[in-house]
Amino acid sequence: MYSKTVMEHFKNPRNVGEIENADGVGEVGNPLCGDMMTIYLKVEDDVIKDIKFKTFGCGAAIAVSSMLTEMAKGKTLAEAKKITNKDVAEALEGLPKNKLHCSNLGADALKRAIQDYEDRKAGIVRPAPKRQEPHEHDHGHEEGGHCYCPYCNIEVSEDDLFCVGCGKMLKKPH
Amino acid sequence: MKTINLDYLSANPLLPEVQEAMIKAIRTNYGNPSSPHQLGDQAHEALEQARESVARLIHCPKPQEIVFTSGGTEAINTAIKGVALAQAKKGRHIVTSNIEHNAVLRSLRRLRMMDFQVTSVGVDEYGRVDPEEVARAIREDTILVTVMHSNNEIGTLQPIEEIARITREKKIPFHCDAVTSVGVIPVDVQKLGVDLLSFSANQFYGPSGVGGLYIRSGTVLWPLLDGGVQENNKRAGTENLIGIIGMGAAAEAAVRDMEDRIRHCRRLKERLIRGLKENIEDIFINGHPELSLPNLVSVSIRYIEGEGIVLMLDEENILVSTRSACAAGALQASHVLLAIGRDFADAQGTLVITFGRETSEADIDRFLEVLKKVVRTLRDMSPLYNKKK
Numbered sequence: 001m002y003s004k005t006v007m008e009h010f011k012n013p014r015n016v017g018e019i020e021n022a023d024g025v026g027e028v029g030n031p032l033c034g035d036m037m038t039i040y041l042k043v044e045d046d047v048i049k050d051i052k053f054k055t056f057g058c059g060a061a062i063a064v065s066s067m068l069t070e071m072a073k074g075k076t077l078a079e080a081k082k083i084t085n086k087d088v089a090e091a092l093e094g095l096p097k098n099k100l101h102c103s104n105l106g107a108d109a110l111k112r113a114i115q116d117y118e119d120r121k122a123g124i125v126r127p128a129p130k131r132q133e134p135h136e137h138d139h140g141h142e143e144g145g146h147c148y149c150p151y152c153n154i155e156v157s158e159d160d161l162f163c164v165g166c167g168k169m170l171k172k173p174h
Numbered sequence: 175m176k177t178i179n180l181d182y183l184s185a186n187p188l189l190p191e192v193q194e195a196m197i198k199a200i201r202t203n204y205g206n207p208s209s210p211h212q213l214g215d216q217a218h219e220a221l222e223q224a225r226e227s228v229a230r231l232i233h234c235p236k237p238q239e240i241v242f243t244s245g246g247t248e249a250i251n252t253a254i255k256g257v258a259l260a261q262a263k264k265g266r267h268i269v270t271s272n273i274e275h276n277a278v279l280r281s282l283r284r285l286r287m288m289d290f291q292v293t294s295v296g297v298d299e300y301g302r303v304d305p306e307e308v309a310r311a312i313r314e315d316t317i318l319v320t321v322m323h324s325n326n327e328i329g330t331l332q333p334i335e336e337i338a339r340i341t342r343e344k345k346i347p348f349h350c351d352a353v354t355s356v357g358v359i360p361v362d363v364q365k366l367g368v369d370l371l372s373f374s375a376n377q378f379y380g381p382s383g384v385g386g387l388y389i390r391s392g393t394v395l396w397p398l399l400d401g402g403v404q405e406n407n408k409r410a411g412t413e414n415l416i417g418i419i420g421m422g423a424a425a426e427a428a429v430r431d432m433e434d435r436i437r438h439c440r441r442l443k444e445r446l447i448r449g450l451k452e453n454i455e456d457i458f459i460n461g462h463p464e465l466s467l468p469n470l471v472s473v474s475i476r477y478i479e480g481e482g483i484v485l486m487l488d489e490e491n492i493l494v495s496t497r498s499a500c501a502a503g504a505l506q507a508s509h510v511l512l513a514i515g516r517d518f519a520d521a522q523g524t525l526v527i528t529f530g531r532e533t534s535e536a537d538i539d540r541f542l543e544v545l546k547k548v549v550r551t552l553r554d555m556s557p558l559y560n561k562k563k
Contacts (some may be wrong), residue, residue: 009486013555016554017554034479034522035479036558037557038557048459054555054557055555055557056477056479056555056556056558058479058482058498059481059482059485062555076392082556085253165250
């Protein structure tokens with residue numbers, strides 16, 4: 001099902017973990033969408049000195065996280081921002097079609113982590129991270145970038161704790 | 175390293191005697207049971223012999239009440255669509271439960287497109303249907319009730335006899351999807367009181383691609399396939415004789431060995447559940463603690479996702495199945511797990527472990543040992559586990 005490179009990264013993921021006192025943190029997805037990814041950055045002189053990840057998700061999601069961290073490490077912030085989800089999928093020698101939209105969130109998480117770093121530097125405090133851009137959906141007829149309640153299929157935001165349609169809990173409060 | 179198959183649900187390894195019966199048939203009994211000459215006679219005889227063996231397995235008094243199909247899915251489709259189409263003039267309402275297999279769900283979805291109406295009753299936290307709720311759901315125009323015998327994801331057994339009492343009183347045909355039960359635990363169509371019952375050979379060490387439908391005499395249904403007069407006019411098409419012979423041999427063995435198999439599986443199941451509880455924190459064992467299949471354990475492992483677990487176990491030559499939406503490719507959580515109250519994230523980390531006569535206690539122990547490592551690795555990687563701490 002998966003390419004050799006995907007399996008290799010899944011089996012031996014690089015840069016797993018958290019960075020204490022990270023300079024920037026980026027989180028995307030939630031278990032409702034199938035996958036969830038957190039990226040931690042250590043930045044020095046506008047260069048990514050260290051990067052780590054934590055991921056809840058399938059084999060593809062873990063491989064994507066691992067590959068992304070390898071691609072971003074040592075790059076300047078400007079270079080790192082240019083990494084796209086597509087670049088990551090290509091570096092992994094492709095992902096199964098049904099995994100492209102749900103598991104391929106690495107570049108989005110990285111962009112958020114960089115944004116978080118830049119915001120902190122500029123003194124902007126953001127209460128809760130709201131999605132700026134929806135991640136790419138490759139879901140046939142469905143419009144891009146949306147999550148749907150698994151209970152009643154109504155459209156919900158990734159940050160919603162409860163479904164606005166049926167009131168069911170979408171993710172556990174932590 | 176030896177491969178440990180804990181995914182018997184997907185397909186059972188064929189019994190040696192099943193293999194031999196099929197190979198012998200391939201070599202010597204390739205005829206068409208409908209032919210009037212000697213080759214046809216020989217085929218016909220083998221076909222009817224298999225029918226008798228299968229009838230004995232489900233305590234069906236008249237073998238001609240068994241119709242051979244291409245498996246559980248066709249049997250279920252025939253029962254549901256066949257009755258619905260034949261009875262459409264009488265009514266267009268069908269009653270079912272929230273935890274049925276896709277073969278039932280999607281047959282009903284298709285009928286909805288043809289203006290049939292469906293009422294689906296809920297289940298309790300163990301996945302049990304309340305017969306009283308079925309009774310309440312039945313209307314004047316109800317023409318069919320369909321409830322499964324045991325659930326393929328969590329193993330819970332349903333109160334089929336009680337539901338049948340209700341349907342018989344109201345004279346409504348009752349179909350029971352018994353695919354995961356027949357050949358595994360005792361199934362007696364007379365005692366159950368059902369009118370239709372579906373089963374599949376690959377759940378009791380027979381080949382895939384062959385199954386059957388019990389149709390109580392007097393039950394009116396249209397065949398799904400039209401053509402010749404095979405199978406008592408209920409299923410056209412030349413029979414898959416080789417497969418049916420395999421199923422017949424598997425049925426004979428199931429009748430003979432059922433008690434031993436159940437005892438063996440129960441022991442493994444107890445060991446597995448105990449091991450899971452002792453070795454891994456934050457898990458749910460799904461399904462009813464007693465009223466469930468002896469050969470299936472469903473476990474939701476919180477904070478991680480099932481496909482990752484399956485891939486990591488596969489690396490260690492251990493094969494299991496998951497109900498994760500990611501692995502299914504559908505991006506929808508299992509309707510069965512949601513019906514019993516698991517939330518989406520916990521449904522994601524659910525494994526279905528099924529085993530049988532070739533599984534040993536050592537296999538279970540090795541699985542537990544490897545699973546413990548895999549869970550630790552994936553939880554260390556999981557942002558959900560992190561937040562929990």
